[in-house]
Amino acid sequence: MRAFDLFRPKDLYQAFDRLELNGHETMLMSGGTDLLIWIKKGLVSPKEVVDLGSIDSLSHTELRGNDGVLIGTNVSLNRIISHPEIKRHCPALIEACEAHSDAVVRNKATLVGNVCSAVPSGDTIPPLLCYEAEVIIQTSCSKRQLPLSQFLVGPRKKNLSKTEIVTHLWIPFPKAELSVGVYRRASRRRALDLAQAAVACTVFLHQGRPEYRLAVGALSPVPVRIREGERVLNETYDIDKEKVERVVNSVQKAIRPITDVRGSREYRFAVTAELVRESLSLCQTRIKTEGGGR
Amino acid sequence: MPKRALSFVLNGERVEWEVEASDTLLRALRENGLTSVKRGCEEGECGACTVVIDDEAQKSCLVLALEVEGKSVLTTEGLPAAPGKLHPIQQAFVDEGAVQCGFCTPGFIMTTYAFLKAHPNPTDEEIRHALSGNLCRCTGYLSIIKAVKAAAAALSNQSGAAEGGR
Ligand SMILES: Cc1cc2nc3c(=O)[nH]c(=O)nc-3n(C[C@H](O)[C@H](O)[C@H](O)COP(=O)(O)OP(=O)(O)OC[C@H]3O[C@@H](n4cnc5c(N)ncnc54)[C@H](O)[C@@H]3O)c2cc1C
Ligand code: FES
Ligand code: FES
Numbered sequence: 001m002r003a004f005d006l007f008r009p010k011d012l013y014q015a016f017d018r019l020e021l022n023g024h025e026t027m028l029m030s031g032g033t034d035l036l037i038w039i040k041k042g043l044v045s046p047k048e049v050v051d052l053g054s055i056d057s058l059s060h061t062e063l064r065g066n067d068g069v070l071i072g073t074n075v076s077l078n079r080i081i082s083h084p085e086i087k088r089h090c091p092a093l094i095e096a097c098e099a100h101s102d103a104v105v106r107n108k109a110t111l112v113g114n115v116c117s118a119v120p121s122g123d124t125i126p127p128l129l130c131y132e133a134e135v136i137i138q139t140s141c142s143k144r145q146l147p148l149s150q151f152l153v154g155p156r157k158k159n160l161s162k163t164e165i166v167t168h169l170w171i172p173f174p175k176a177e178l179s180v181g182v183y184r185r186a187s188r189r190r191a192l193d194l195a196q197a198a199v200a201c202t203v204f205l206h207q208g209r210p211e212y213r214l215a216v217g218a219l220s221p222v223p224v225r226i227r228e229g230e231r232v233l234n235e236t237y238d239i240d241k242e243k244v245e246r247v248v249n250s251v252q253k254a255i256r257p258i259t260d261v262r263g264s265r266e267y268r269f270a271v272t273a274e275l276v277r278e279s280l281s282l283c284q285t286r287i288k289t290e291g292g293g294r
Numbered sequence: 295m296p297k298r299a300l301s302f303v304l305n306g307e308r309v310e311w312e313v314e315a316s317d318t319l320l321r322a323l324r325e326n327g328l329t330s331v332k333r334g335c336e337e338g339e340c341g342a343c344t345v346v347i348d349d350e351a352q353k354s355c356l357v358l359a360l361e362v363e364g365k366s367v368l369t370t371e372g373l374p375a376a377p378g379k380l381h382p383i384q385q386a387f388v389d390e391g392a393v394q395c396g397f398c399t400p401g402f403i404m405t406t407y408a409f410l411k412a413h414p415n416p417t418d419e420e421i422r423h424a425l426s427g428n429l430c431r432c433t434g435y436l437s438i439i440k441a442v443k444a445a446a447a448a449l450s451n452q453s454g455a456a457e458g459g460r
Contacts, residue, residue, distance in 0.1 A: 102427030
């Protein structure tokens with residue numbers, strides 16, 4: 001591995017000082033599961049790494065009643081998976097975390113790190129788009145909060161300057177009697193492989209009326225919500241075969257899959273259609289079983 | 295770059311080492327003689343380098359040495375066992391024929407150690423899931439899953455006996 005210096009700040013202020021001093025030569029690290037591999041492969045070569053893992057105040061989740069949860073940048077994916085309130089309100093996010101890497105890597109890899117990597121196949125991004133998560137960004141003297149959809153601007157590109165740090169992710173909990181959700185991805189192996197195509201579908205029941213949200217990953221430069229598909233799903237209560245195919249169509253129109261080592265463009269179109277059908281059918285089953293036969 | 299001081303608990307004893315800032319924990323452990331920790335892919339995929347840090351299994355090629363400052367690290371060298379005996383997990387791997395070339399074994403054993411501490415009575419599905427980050431080219435996994443089940447039984451007998459004797 002190419003040599004670099006490591007700075008382990010005790011608090012955010014030490015970290016900001018460092019970024020202000022030599023931000024252009026520095027990269028931030030949460031779990032480091034992407035960063036260390038990128039350095040090893042020579043994709044990036046920072047002179048210094050600032051390890052946020054040493055900042056205790058960023059290592060917690062903070063529940064705000066039924067409003068939502070604030071997730072510090074050091075919180076691992078396995079800690080998200082075992083959080084009962086996140087599971088209740090955001091089941092599609094839990095499924096995405098479970099699809100990520102393997103049970104050991106998830107002790108190190110973080111949710112905020114997955115978002116900050118900003119790769120098209122980032123597993124947690126599609127469900128976080130459905131839940132309308134927001135990114136909390138700080139400098140030494142300011143703070144801003146940005147919808148995730150505006151934070152991600154392209155493959156490995158994000159709306160973040162060199163003196164800023166993503167301190168937390170805010171996930172608002174849906175105001176609904178019942179929240180069901182599904183994350184489905186296609187990959188060559190079950191564990192340890194990045195997604196070739198991924199679909200997140202969430203349904204919130206408001207007085208028995210379902211509100212669908214749909215997002216896809218690995219199929220465009222950044223994961224996206226499929227607004228047209230959501231409109232089709234939400235126009236009437238019932239979902240029949242014809243409606244499902246209209247949704248599949250809307251997804252295929254919205255995506256721009258590429259051919260790469262993990263799969264061809266044609267394969268991705270076909271597998272996406274299957275994932276959408278499967279996700280919608282699973283969501284309907286879950287509404288029935290979890291919603292007491294509604 | 296000058297070396298940096300690192301102080302942590304290794305296999306129950308406090309150690310003070312000097313490491314490069316960019317050294318992985320895997321590298322630091324091996325350079326200090328803990329060669330049960332295997333260098334496989336060095337990309338987080340194979341699990342041969344797995345150790346237990348503060349009760350969690352971690353792939354030591356994905357951890358910088360300086361990150362374990364003040365923490366507790368366990369490798370197979372430090373597994374608690376009666377004098378002249380193997381730890382029950384090691385014994386189960388031997389008994390079930392879960393070791394062929396043996397390269398993956400220390401990693402599997404450390405993953406199993408952390409897993410059984412948190413899940414003393416696992417189902418087959420939970421075992422498969424817990425071991426999803428460890429690869430083995432030789433055994434085909436079935437004997438490893440059997441070994442984990444046997445180890446779980448042995449460990450619960452052990453703790454049952456300890457409680458009974460109290
Ligand atoms: C074996 C293996 C398997 C993997 N499998 C998957 C998978 O199935 N799905 C998947 O999506 N990913 C996978 N990954 C990639 C990686 O594990 C994830 O993206 C992970 O969630 C990143 O989190 P991290 O905390 O390790 O990020 P880090 O490596 O710490 O950081 C990632 C990027 O974000 C930046 N960054 C980190 N924290 C902040 C912050 N607070 N503010 C601003 N920028 C920040 C870093 O500078 C870096 O550019 C895998 C990686 C490995 C090694
Ligand atoms: S050497 Fe660490 S996972 Fe392969
Ligand atoms: S025993 Fe040879 S790799 Fe597992």
